[in-house]
């Protein structure tokens with residue numbers, strides 16, 4: 372934040388929503404001792420005193436680097452590695468999507484940050500059709516450059532900072548934590564809102580179906596989180612990038628009236644086309660929900676140049692209007708899931724949760740790194756559960772994102 376001039380800080384620090392925080396929030400708009408903000412008229416103090424280093428977000432080491440030795444070990448297998456670590460799609464991007472991208476290739480002008488009307492309308496149709504969402508106005512949707520950047524920047528876009536807790540599940544996609552740190556807010560890993568005590572909560576992340584363990588949160592659970600957050604003026608952001616990958620349970624969106632009582636107040640749903648449409652390479656996501664929050668997020672994104680390329684917007688529009696390719700992809704994953712599940716069971720693994728999503732959360736009740744090593748010796752690369760939180764210390768995450776041929780090879784090695 373030190374790099375921003377006072378005007379920009381004003382944008383980021385704009386009261387997120389006066390109705391959410393009321394007086395308490397307004398009292399916090401002045402200079403903040405914890406940020407060393409200079410009072411108006413003392414702009415000279417904006418220069419850093421000699422010897423004071425710039426504030427850097429305290430970010431952890433990039434976790435995947437620790438997996439490199441295991442990747443090398445697995446790659447030494449005579450029949451090659453089966454990489455089930457990162458959940459990166461391997462099947463073709465659907466024809467209908469590629470055609471739309473190519474047809475929009477002539478794009479000399481800048482795209483709009485808010486997205487084309489066609490894209491926003493397609494997103495609204497998709498949300499009604501596949502997510503059971505309450506009626507949304509296309510103005511309540513904006514595209515994002517994949518959903519990871521939105522996750523990483525949302526606390527900043529909402530104007531959160533020191534003293535604001537950003538809450539996320541104890542076992543979680545690591546970028547929720549990173550986003551809190553980038554904003555200078557307080558990252559809090561907690562599965563229970565009641566355990567949060569009297570702290571000031573700015574944002575609560577929920578993720579169902581969840582990465583890494585594929586658990587689905589029932590509508591009643593989500594509704595409790597929403598009620599709790601609304602009472603305290605906190606925003607709930609629901610990361611729903613695996614919503615269409617329910618296997619044994621039907622995932623519920625936060626935009627569903629069974630969760631939100633028919634109101635979008637304080638809610639944002641974060642969506643991605645990476646997994647449903649094999650579009651990870653395009654960087655295609657969107658966020659939808661409370662129109663006032665969307666307007667605020669949009670305003671900052673416009674200043675920051677966070678816009679989705681025009682051909683990608685056209686590709687997203689085609690992808691959102693087509694469900695046939697999603698069904699095709701689902702059946703590929705369903706088959707791989709059955710094969711891996713059976714082979715892991717035969718090899719003595721227990722699969723926990725994993726009723727939806729793109730992963731099997733597997734354990735032999737051993738430290739996760741031992742299991743990662745055991746699998747690497749068989750040419751299989753898995754993600755250690757510890758990447759996602761301390762509670763994952765005895766699990767590994769097995770992604771369904773490998774070709775049928777590689778999945779069959781993994782099954783053969785597991786059951787040999």
Ligand SMILES: Cc1ncc(COP(=O)(O)O)c(C=O)c1O
Pocket residue numbers: 458516517518519520522544578581582610612642643644645651655656
């Ligand atoms: C829970 C969760 N959220 C967000 C993302 C980011 O996806 P993308 O940036 O491809 O939309 C991922 C990627 O694996 C994820 O697992």
